[in-house]
Amino acid sequence: MSTHVNSSKLIPGATGEWEVVIGLEIHAQVTSKSKLFSGASTEFGGAPNSHVSLVDAAMPGMLPVINEECVKQAVRTGLGLKAQINLRSVFDRKNYFYPDLPQGYQISQYKYPIVGEGVVLVDLSPTEQISVGIERLHLEQDAGKSLHDLGANDSHVDLNRSGVALMEIVSKPDMRSADEAKAYVTKLRTILRYIGSCDGNMEQGSLRADVNVSVRKPGEPFGTRCEIKNVNSIRFIGQAIDVEARRQIGILEDGGKIDQETRLYDPNKGETRSMRSKEEAHDYRYFPDPDLLPLEFDQAFVDELGAHLPELPDEKKARFVSQYGLSPYDAGVLVLERASADYFEAAAKGRDAKLVANWVINELFGRLNKEGKSIETSPVSAAQIGGIVDLIASNVISGKLAKDLFEIVWTEGGDPALIVEARGMKQVTDTGAIERAVDEIIAKNPDKVAQAQAKPTMLGWFVGQVMKGTGGKANPQTVNEILKSKLGI
Amino acid sequence: MSVDLATVRRIAHLARIRVSEEEAPYLQNEINSILSFVEELNAVDVEGVEPMTSVLPMTMKKRADVITDGAIVDKVLANAPAREDGFFVVPKVIE
Numbered sequence: 001m002s003t004h005v006n007s008s009k010l011i012p013g014a015t016g017e018w019e020v021v022i023g024l025e026i027h028a029q030v031t032s033k034s035k036l037f038s039g040a041s042t043e044f045g046g047a048p049n050s051h052v053s054l055v056d057a058a059m060p061g062m063l064p065v066i067n068e069e070c071v072k073q074a075v076r077t078g079l080g081l082k083a084q085i086n087l088r089s090v091f092d093r094k095n096y097f098y099p100d101l102p103q104g105y106q107i108s109q110y111k112y113p114i115v116g117e118g119v120v121l122v123d124l125s126p127t128e129q130i131s132v133g134i135e136r137l138h139l140e141q142d143a144g145k146s147l148h149d150l151g152a153n154d155s156h157v158d159l160n161r162s163g164v165a166l167m168e169i170v171s172k173p174d175m176r177s178a179d180e181a182k183a184y185v186t187k188l189r190t191i192l193r194y195i196g197s198c199d200g201n202m203e204q205g206s207l208r209a210d211v212n213v214s215v216r217k218p219g220e221p222f223g224t225r226c227e228i229k230n231v232n233s234i235r236f237i238g239q240a241i242d243v244e245a246r247r248q249i250g251i252l253e254d255g256g257k258i259d260q261e262t263r264l265y266d267p268n269k270g271e272t273r274s275m276r277s278k279e280e281a282h283d284y285r286y287f288p289d290p291d292l293l294p295l296e297f298d299q300a301f302v303d304e305l306g307a308h309l310p311e312l313p314d315e316k317k318a319r320f321v322s323q324y325g326l327s328p329y330d331a332g333v334l335v336l337e338r339a340s341a342d343y344f345e346a347a348a349k350g351r352d353a354k355l356v357a358n359w360v361i362n363e364l365f366g367r368l369n370k371e372g373k374s375i376e377t378s379p380v381s382a383a384q385i386g387g388i389v390d391l392i393a394s395n396v397i398s399g400k401l402a403k404d405l406f407e408i409v410w411t412e413g414g415d416p417a418l419i420v421e422a423r424g425m426k427q428v429t430d431t432g433a434i435e436r437a438v439d440e441i442i443a444k445n446p447d448k449v450a451q452a453q454a455k456p457t458m459l460g461w462f463v464g465q466v467m468k469g470t471g472g473k474a475n476p477q478t479v480n481e482i483l484k485s486k487l488g489i
Numbered sequence: 490m491s492v493d494l495a496t497v498r499r500i501a502h503l504a505r506i507r508v509s510e511e512e513a514p515y516l517q518n519e520i521n522s523i524l525s526f527v528e529e530l531n532a533v534d535v536e537g538v539e540p541m542t543s544v545l546p547m548t549m550k551k552r553a554d555v556i557t558d559g560a561i562v563d564k565v566l567a568n569a570p571a572r573e574d575g576f577f578v579v580p581k582v583i584e
Contacts, residue, residue: 032554039557048575049565053558057565069554097505099579147576148583155583156576159565283503293549294542 009177010218013249019218020245021225022181023173024237025210026188027166028198029142030073036141036165037064037107044204048158056163058102063291070165071295073197074114074139075305077167080195080312081134083118085302089138091292094284099157100144108168110286113138114295120171121314122187124180126329132184133172142166167198173212173222178238185209185234186336190313194338208232213244215252223248224258228265228272240265244272316341324353333361339375340365346382347389356389363406384409387416396420398427400472428473431482437469438462438482449487456489490528491521 010017035042038055055062078085090112093105115137122130144159169188175181189207192198199206209232214225226248228240243265248258262282263272311319313335320331320341334357335341348356364385368378388405391397397405397420408419420426428434441462442449452458459480466479492500497517501508508516562575571578 034552034554034556034558039552039555040559041556047562049562049577050575051559052561052565054561054564055558065550065552067554068551071551095503099577099582146582148581150576151573151578151581153581154571154578155581156573156578158576283499285503288542293547295549 006176009180011215011245011249014253016217018215018245018249019176020178020241021173021214021216021222022175022177022241023212023225024171024175024181024184025212026169026171026185027142027208027210028077028169028192028200029206030070030139030165030167031197031199032067032069032073032165034067035163036067036070036139038163040163042164046160048156049160051160052162056102056159058104064107064289066292066295067165070139071114071297072305073165073195074137074167075297075302076195076309077169077192077197078115078118078137079302079306079309080191080197081115081118081120081137081169083134083137084116086112086114086116087297087299087302088112089114089295091139091289091295092286093289094140094286096282096284098143098146099155100146100159100162102144102159102162106141106143107289107292108140108286109138112294120184120187120191122180122183123332124183126327130174130180132174132180135170135172137167137169140166140168173214173225178241181211181241182234182238185237187313190336194310194312196310202233205232209237211237211240211244213241213248214258215245215248223252224260226258226261226263226272228263229275231265236265236267239267239270240272243270247272310338320344324348324357326354326357330357330361333365337375343375343378343382347386349386351386351389352393355393356385359385359389359406363403367406367410379411379413380406380409384413384416391416391420395475396426398472398474398476400467400476401425401427404472424473426473427475428470431478434466434470434474434478434482435486437466437474438479438486441465441469442486452487453489459483459487459489462487490524492517492524 007017010019012018029042030036032042034040035053035056038053040053040056041051043051053062055064075085089109091107092110094108094110095105097104113136115134117136118134120132120134122132124130142161142164144157144162147156147158150156171184175184185207189198189200192207193200201207208230211228211231212225213228214223216223226244228244231237231240244263251258262275264275265272316335317328317331320326320334321328324331326334334344340360344357344360347360364378364380368375373379388402388409391405392399392402396417405416405419405425408414408423409416445465448458448461452462462483463476463479466483467474467476494513494517497513497520498508500520501513501516566572566575566577569577
């Protein structure tokens with residue numbers, strides 16, 4: 001648990017500095033073919049009410065039967081969060097009325113969740129890491145979807161999402177800035193995607209956050225918190241925290257007090273607003289669902305799932321550092337997505353891994369970002385990046401020509417070695433040819449020669465001229481050496 | 490344990506059941522007599538006894554993750570007060 005007070009994260013106010021305290025409840029849609037308690041499809045974007053069974057529609061007499069895969073996904077996720085797995089957990093009814101909740105209650109877990117306390121390590125920068133405690137993870141049903149803009153006086157209800165399994169992952173109040181909260185959600189998303197228990201797709205609502213925010217003077221007890229409901233992007237989570245912290249500081253500094261309440265973030269107006277009208281209904285009257293027996297399994301079931309977990313991001317990062325000699329920062333960038341890590345390992349096989357990491361991170365990721373592409377749709381394959389790195393490592397091409405080669409491979413494709421051969425991009429390492437080029441430049445520029453001899457930093461100008469004269473193909477190191485000896489510096 | 494009239498009205502509201510002024514005291518009596526009946530159970534010492542969740546030693550039934558249901562829009566909407574393009578249509582629920 002992090003109890004640090006980092007002064008750079010405090011927010012200045014009229015009465016001194018304030019510390020913001022953040023806890024998050026993440027709702028992650030479980031990756032499964034069918035719903036938590038029915039055999040209807042979970043697929044996104046079906047025709048309205050086409051992925052609905054009579055269980056999801058809460059027809060009288062229908063009984064829920066649990067999907068074993070959803071249980072496994074929750075256990076796998078719990079293991080990924082280094083958390084306590086509870087061999088016995090209980091489903092409860094959380095009662096409230098809303099048109100997109102046909103049962104009149106949500107089946108959730110209250111007192112006895114399937115997963116207990118765990119921890120997530122979050123890198124904030126190359127030098128700063130925090131640990132965020134996990135309070136619990138429980139399984140619950142998603143509600144349907146209400147559309148309020150199809151008719152002037154009515155709402156349209158689609159129950160396709162109704163009954164889809166969610167994992168609610170509750171953190172401890174361990175975050176102290178919007179950046180920490182954003183980094184935590186990013187890390188959690190990476191872990192879920194590695195495990196394959198949630199696709200992490202925020203546009204489709206597979207990952208949503210309820211954000212609890214309070215402020216206090218450093219060292220004081222926690223202040224009264226407000227909960228900002230249903231924030232659906234990492235950027236908005238950060239904005240909502242900053243806006244809400246400033247609102248609370250403003251009230252407290254004016255001598256007011258914070259009402260514990262549920263609020264909504266409006267990204268267009270950049271403000272949070274009270275949802276007070278719903279507040280009085282918040283009496284959920286949880287009780288154990290009489291339709292469902294307790295969920296029980298044995299340790300062997302957990303161990304079997306643990307044995308088949310993929311290598312998780314923290315372990316993969318540590319391995320990249322020790323096996324390939326990468327910096328922790330580069331390793332962290334590469335393991336953010338499992339597909340990127342796999343790509344890197346395929347390209348690095350039998351090669352200078354640091355050089356490959358540089359090319360993947362700087363050239364490839366930079367270019368993918370610019371074009372809005374993902375690693376899965378990269379026009380340059382791992383074998384092609386490897387081919388380029390081979391040509392650099394064996395001094396066939398210079399770093400500058402390698403960038404041109406990367407461009408060609410990106411736009412036209414092809415085998416890098418064949419492209420270099422066909423287009424005459426090979427680096428000139430023939431010292432005779434380079435010497436002739438150097439002699440020519442020296443002969444033409446007696447004034448610069450004098451300058452360079454007085455001021456050796458002028459050497460760069462000569463290197464540039466020689467490179468120009470050889471179409472960029474001269475080996476820069478050889479050029480440097482020959483120039484130095486000919487100019488006597 | 491007993492409930493007052495305000496609690497009776499609140500429970501009715503939470504359950505979305507309309508209870509008239511005349512009915513409320515009657516329901517209050519009923520609820521209180523049920524509660525006092527249940528209270529007799531408090532006399533039994535259950536220290537260290539696991540709550541019973543089933544009369545038979547059963548374990549929870551589980552399903553395989555297979556799509557076996559859905560594509561029954563007409564059945565799902567059979568009791569809808571109004572429908573349009575496969576949606577339930579209800580009075581607007583947003584301010």
